Amino acid sequence: MHHHGMALTRKPVRAKAPAAPRVKAAEAIPSPMADIPGERVAKVLARAGVASRREVERLIAEGRVRLNGRALDTPAVKVTAADELRVDGRIVDGPEPTRMWRYHKPPGLVTTHRDPEGRATVFEAMPPDLPRVISVGRLDLTSEGLLLLTNDGELSRFLELPSTGWVRRYRARAFGRIAQSELDRLAQGVTVDGVHYGPIEALLEPGPPGAANCWVQVAIVEGKNREVRKVLEKLGLRVNRLIRIAYGPFQLGRLAPGELRETPRRVLRAQLGPAAGRFQL
Numbered sequence: 001m002h003h004h005g006m007a008l009t010r011k012p013v014r015a016k017a018p019a020a021p022r023v024k025a026a027e028a029i030p031s032p033m034a035d036i037p038g039e040r041v042a043k044v045l046a047r048a049g050v051a052s053r054r055e056v057e058r059l060i061a062e063g064r065v066r067l068n069g070r071a072l073d074t075p076a077v078k079v080t081a082a083d084e085l086r087v088d089g090r091i092v093d094g095p096e097p098t099r100m101w102r103y104h105k106p107p108g109l110v111t112t113h114r115d116p117e118g119r120a121t122v123f124e125a126m127p128p129d130l131p132r133v134i135s136v137g138r139l140d141l142t143s144e145g146l147l148l149l150t151n152d153g154e155l156s157r158f159l160e161l162p163s164t165g166w167v168r169r170y171r172a173r174a175f176g177r178i179a180q181s182e183l184d185r186l187a188q189g190v191t192v193d194g195v196h197y198g199p200i201e202a203l204l205e206p207g208p209p210g211a212a213n214c215w216v217q218v219a220i221v222e223g224k225n226r227e228v229r230k231v232l233e234k235l236g237l238r239v240n241r242l243i244r245i246a247y248g249p250f251q252l253g254r255l256a257p258g259e260l261r262e263t264p265r266r267v268l269r270a271q272l273g274p275a276a277g278r279f280q281l
Helices: 043-047 055-062 153-160 182-190 227-234 265-278
Strands: 064-069 085-087 100-105 144-150 168-175 190-192 195-197 200-205 213-220 240-246 260-264
Touching: 043 055, 043 064, 043 085, 043 195, 055 064, 085 265, 153 265, 168 227, 182 190, 182 200, 190 227, 195 227, 213 227, 260 265
Parallel strands: 144 240
Antiparallel strands: 064 085, 100 144, 100 260, 168 213, 168 240, 190 195, 200 213
16 A cells, blocks of 8 residues: 555445455455454554554544544544544554664654654655554664664564664764773673663774774663763763664665665564464465
């Protein structure tokens, strides 16, 4: 489906079995939402790629979501295959197949759908034929490198969970000097301004002696807000360039800045392992 914006069509949600050839009830063609035996509305809309769960709550508060013709006023509602769900008047189909893209985010773009300050966003930079996508985590305005994008809000949520355990790897260029022994102490975790950061693996890259800047490779699991910058600053380094080179098994590789490449479904299925069954792969 190549609708710009939401994955929506004019078709009703209920799929009727075709008149000919006659289809016995047991073989009835399932509705796209038939596999949802009564899911919370925010989850249904996230799976359908309409918005993240947080955004769904805002859409409901603004009266833009209707269930069977009535505007919803709470997200605490379950939806089944028999229900008609509309956002901004358009019918929401069942979930599209789960898809994911690797994107090389250049510096200078914010990773949000709407920026109150009017800065350019990652999503405005997307090709027009792309379905509506959301990011897996964020990269700061000045950060660059690998950003995973997906049309499935549930996949995004799953990959962001610290319990999923996917390591985020960065290369940081920083002003200042440091010894590997100081970086090794980060393996015990560190607290900065009252926020505790778990174990961090940091490796000093060899560089010319006496250089003003050094490059440090950093691996973190949680990815708290501005974690790499804050932790290195605590050690006296001022980060002036931050590039994410991997998110779990997915690598930035040779993607050029601004380049977008879809991850083949079989690769996504293989990397998700047993969790793949939760998604429309």
